Amino acid sequence: MTDRPGIVITGASGRMGQMLIKTVLASDKCRLVGVLERTGHDWIGQDIGTATGGQPVGVAVTDDAVEVFAKAQAVIDFTAPAATVGFAGLAAQARAVHVIGTTGLSDDDLKAINAAARHAVIVRAGNMSLGVNLLVQLTKKVAAALDEDFDIEIIEAHHNQKVDAPSGTALMLGEAAAEGRGVDLKDVSDSGRDGITGARKRGDIGFSAIRGGDIVGEHDVLFAAAGERIVLRHLATDRAIFARGALKAALWGQDKAPGEYDMMDVLGI
Numbered sequence: 001m002t003d004r005p006g007i008v009i010t011g012a013s014g015r016m017g018q019m020l021i022k023t024v025l026a027s028d029k030c031r032l033v034g035v036l037e038r039t040g041h042d043w044i045g046q047d048i049g050t051a052t053g054g055q056p057v058g059v060a061v062t063d064d065a066v067e068v069f070a071k072a073q074a075v076i077d078f079t080a081p082a083a084t085v086g087f088a089g090l091a092a093q094a095r096a097v098h099v100i101g102t103t104g105l106s107d108d109d110l111k112a113i114n115a116a117a118r119h120a121v122i123v124r125a126g127n128m129s130l131g132v133n134l135l136v137q138l139t140k141k142v143a144a145a146l147d148e149d150f151d152i153e154i155i156e157a158h159h160n161q162k163v164d165a166p167s168g169t170a171l172m173l174g175e176a177a178a179e180g181r182g183v184d185l186k187d188v189s190d191s192g193r194d195g196i197t198g199a200r201k202r203g204d205i206g207f208s209a210i211r212g213g214d215i216v217g218e219h220d221v222l223f224a225a226a227g228e229r230i231v232l233r234h235l236a237t238d239r240a241i242f243a244r245g246a247l248k249a250a251l252w253g254q255d256k257a258p259g260e261y262d263m264m265d266v267l268g269i
């Protein structure tokens with residue numbers, strides 16, 4: 001018997017799933033007790049070590065969330081919105097900490113996740129890296145210090161397989177800029193410009209998304225005024241930064257009261 005928390009990773013074959021499995025297996029603070037993939041995936045039933053081209057690790061890939069969550073103290077989930085909403089309810093029933101990295105969640109998805117957090121700990125963030133969470137704080141401060149003479153634009157770049165835009169990180173940065181300015185992002189957000197858009201509206205917060213190659217994740221927050229510009233930038237070059245943050249959140253959540261938390265809570269910033 002061991003008191004190291006048991007972790008389940010969802011989306012085992014995904015870019016983040018594989019990075020998370022590696023991170024958990026390398027840690028002496030937790031145990032990998034299960035890995036989940038969608039029904040019909042080739043890896044179901046295989047040992048996850050063998051499936052990824054290495055030695056067996058004694059954990060078979062499953063599509064049975066109820067059965068595998070029952071063994072978990074934490075579920076780390078970087079999958080897709082519909083899957084994540086379902087997992088939130090199941091992880092709460094199992095009283096496991098649910099760490100959510102999935103982005104592209106709708107308002108209805110967020111409501112369902114919030115309801116699940118009445119019964120268990122959920123830590124959710126569009127970006128789990130220390131650097132981005134510091135950038136969010138800086139963005140809020142700079143936006144609060146400047147007036148609307150400075151146009152705020154958020155420019156993000158990701159790999160060519162990313163399915164949602166603006167990125168979860170861009171939205172976190174936009175929320176922080178809006179909060180710093182004392183406005184609601186919904187009232188000032190301007191994304192997806194195309195065609196005869198008219199001049200930029202004073203006070204808007206703009207979003208632009210680049211997709212290409214294997215870019216891990218890049219974010220600029222631009223404050224542009226007449227005669228000067230400030231650029232706050234984060235460049236991710238390795239998905240390990242997200243996996244480390246997610247594992248930190250899973251361990252941090254073990255002794256917390258039910259509720260919805262974010263990486264600022266975990267990092268204490």
Ligand SMILES: NC(=O)c1ccc[n+]([C@@H]2O[C@H](COP(=O)([O-])OP(=O)(O)OC[C@H]3O[C@@H](n4cnc5c(N)ncnc54)[C@H](O)[C@@H]3O)[C@@H](O)[C@H]2O)c1
Nearest residue numbers: 011014015016037038078079083101102103126127128242
């Ligand atoms: N918060 C962060 O720090 C952060 C960092 C990186 C990626 N992300 C987000 O994580 C998510 C996944 O990113 P990715 O690049 O790994 O994507 P990916 O497409 O490589 O992986 C997603 C995996 O989820 C699996 N999946 C989908 N539905 C499932 C289900 N019902 N049950 C089990 N598995 C299921 C897919 O089969 C796939 O293996 C995206 O929303 C992305 O934006 C967040």
Ligand SMILES: O=C(O)C1=N[C@H](C(=O)O)CCC1
Nearest residue numbers: 103126127162167168169217
């Ligand atoms: O690769 C992705 O997808 C990423 N998603 C997050 C986002 O939407 O901001 C974090 C960066 C990588």
